[in-house]
Amino acid sequence: MKKYLLSFALILCSLTSFAQTTYEKIMTEKIAKLEACKTPEEFQTLANDFQRISEKEKDKWQPLYYAAFSFIQKGRVQMREGKMQELDITADQAMKYLTSAESLADNAEIHLLKKMAYSLRMMVNPAQRYMTDGAKASTELTAAEKLDPDNPRIALIKAEDMYFTPEQYGGSKTKGLEMFKLALEKFNAYKPKTALDPNWGKSEAEYFISQPVK
Template sequence: MKKYLFTIALSMMSLTAFAQADYEKIMSDKITKLETTMSVDQFQALANDFDRIGKKETKQWLPSYYAALAYLQKGRMQMQSGKMSELSVNANAADKYLDQAEAIAGKDNSEIHLLRKMAYSLRMMENPAERYMTDGMKAMEELKKAETLDPNNPRVALIKAEDTYFTPEQYGGSKEKGLQQFKEALEKFKTFKPKTALDPNWGKAEAEYFLSGAAK
């Protein structure tokens, strides 16, 4: 009887290990695509993929995190092409997934607060004149929380650099100041090590893009 129970235990351990390996492979493939895609439709498809993974892996916060990131990147791409009417829709979708991620990971997560900052900023950009004092202020609060929780988070430095780069000089920003901050972000990327292979590690290519002068 003991031998039988031991065999069952080993079988369950093997199945668990297999499921974990399968989860990590699927997530790794989707994350790679998320970091390289340049299509609104592909971002939406990836958001749907991460949603399905999250519904299956209910104890993992990263699928919801990446679903939120996919919606934010989709919105940012739409903003770049002048399609402003859908920004709030994407920001709201991201917030839903960030709530799910936070329910699992906890409230003291720098990466989640940074995406909340991005969501508020995206929502603000739909109507900056009306929303700066609401969504704009909340975005600054979330950025501060993200930086306080992890001062060495290179994505925090990246988003700060981005804000400075696109803010007119009369409001305290400039391209020159932004580029200096992109350099500082890149230095943080060089020493940053994610906790696991699936943890957030995006943003280095964006810093390099701005520093290469391609953004002009």
């Protein structure tokens, strides 16, 4: 009987290990695609893929996080294309996944994406929404920084804010460039907790550092 119990336990462990390995392989493949996506449609497709994974892996926050991140990246492309009136819907979709992710984990990465989602909403009408969505974005950034002050993505987003904010509102391309350099230093020293935890942003910091200040 002990032999049968041991065999059953070994089989169960093998099946669990296989399922975990399959999940990690699929997630790794999808995460890698984030770098290649260029259009809102490509990011939408990837968000749908992460949603399907989250429906199977109900106890894991990362698929929900990456679904939200895909929507935020979609929104950033829409913003560059001048499709400002579409940002509310895109930000709301991201926030839906972030709310679900936050019910499973409370970490700096989730708060940072919430900051980015509120920032997208603010960009629809910055003058009107600075005191509402802008304030919420600031609150989420502060929460993220308290949880993980050495997180390089926090430094990256702060650098972006400084770089793109007009000087009359406190921004500075010169200061932003220095902050991108600080972010890159943090990227070089920071190690994600797991292979599936967020690890994006370093190439963006490198890109801005390589650009001449105008």
